[in-house]
Amino acid sequence: MKKIYSCELIMKTELCRGVYDYVVKAPEISELAEIGQFLHINCGGKTLLRRPISICDFGEGFVRFAFQVKGEGTTELAKREVGDMIDIMGPLGHGFKTTEGEKAVVIGGGIGVFPVLGLARRKNTAVFLGFRNKDMVVMEDDFKEACDNVTICTDDGSYGYDGFAIAAMGEYLLENKADIIYCCGPKPMLKAVKQIAEHMNIPCQLSLEERMGCGIGACLTCVCKTTGTGMAEHKQVCTCGPVFDAKEVVL
Ligand SMILES: Cc1cc2nc3c(=O)[nH]c(=O)nc-3n(C[C@H](O)[C@H](O)[C@H](O)COP(=O)(O)OP(=O)(O)OC[C@H]3O[C@@H](n4cnc5c(N)ncnc54)[C@H](O)[C@@H]3O)c2cc1C
Ligand code: FES
Structure with a gap:
């Protein structure tokens, strides 16, 4: 099925320095989207490969995503203005698998907070969001x-809880029961969350980030190591993930 669409940018906001929040008109994508899936975006300029960006939110006819300017692709993408068309492939990958009625803990760090916004809307959920400092706190009102x-x-204590989101989550879990932990963030956060979940015997899903090429399972740029053996020892993050059961991946 064709999954590439030309989507009009209908809202653009700079959340903090170099971090942009885009809303595009994308009825075909929003109809199929699930929390935790991603878009593969043709950023324009001289970039040849698309860049993967998580779906942050979606609704009737629109999809929202947010990104931090890192290199050539995201610099080009940040130049788009309202009314411009953006070439987007998606929705791609497998998102978070949720269960009705569960008591969930959601933890996100940095740009990893964007894909977990939809999870925060579910009942019985406690959310922990980590940022380097006050200036980098984004989407607080949305959450x-x-x-x-x-x-x-914040890592430096300049706003909110003074310390890592993992520490705040750990304190919460000592006093409160959780049926599942959902996490998206930098690798050290994923590793720590996986360890805590294993130690406390709580099911856990992690959203992984790897550099990507095709985004559709063909180039193997994005493979991650898993606990499987033989051919299953490595899996493509783009098609088997980006969300994995924490027990399945080796970090
Ligand atoms: C499934 C998935 C979802 C993502 N969702 C988001 C999102 O919602 N918001 C967001 O800001 N970013 C997200 N990213 C990261 C984003 O794709 C990269 O920042 C982007 O591709 C960088 O492209 P660039 O051309 O600007 O930079 P490049 O010139 O390609 O790279 C600039 C720097 O970023 C590093 N880098 C590039 N890609 C990645 C990556 N995948 N993981 C870690 N480091 C990388 C490079 O090593 C280099 O140091 C996601 C990545 C994946 C795989
Ligand atoms: S990006 Fe090509 S296989 Fe995943």
């Missing part, structure tokens, strides 16, 4: 609107 139990953490 607080979505959920009444949100802890914002």
Whole structure:
């Protein structure tokens, strides 16, 4: 099935320095989208390969994504203005698998907070978001609107909880039961969350980030190591993930 669409940019906001929040008109994508899936975006300029960006939110006819300017692709993407058309492939990959009625803990770090916004809207959810400092805190209002139990953490203590989101989550889990942990963030956060989940025997799903080429399982740029053997020892993050059961991946 064709999954490439030309989508009009209908809202553009700079959330903090170099971090942009885009809303595009994308009825075909929003109809199929699931929390945790991603878009593969042709950023324009001289870039040949698309760049993967998570779906942050979606609704009737629109998809929202947010990104930090890192290199050539995201620099080009940040130049787009409202009314411009953006070439987007998606939705791609497998998102978070949720269960009705579960008591969930959601933890995100840095740009990893974007794909977990949809999870924050579910009942019985506690959310922990980690940022380097106060200036880098983004989408606080969106998360607080979505959920009444949100802890914002900063590594340097300049805002909210003073310390890593993992520490805040750990303290919470000592006092509260959780049926599942969902996480998206930098590798050290994923590793720590996986360890805590294993130690406390709580099921856990992690959203992984690897550099990508094709985004559709053909080039093997994005493989991650898994606990499987033989051919199953490595899996493509683009098609088998980006969300994996924590027990399945080796970090
Ligand atoms: C499934 C998935 C979802 C993502 N969702 C988001 C999102 O919602 N918002 C967002 O800001 N970013 C997200 N990313 C990361 C984003 O794809 C990269 O930042 C982007 O591709 C960089 O492209 P560039 O051309 O600007 O930079 P490049 O010139 O390609 O790279 C600039 C720097 O970023 C590093 N880099 C590039 N790609 C990755 C990657 N995948 N993981 C770690 N480091 C990388 C490079 O090593 C280099 O140091 C996601 C990545 C994946 C795989
Ligand atoms: S990006 Fe090509 S196989 Fe995943």
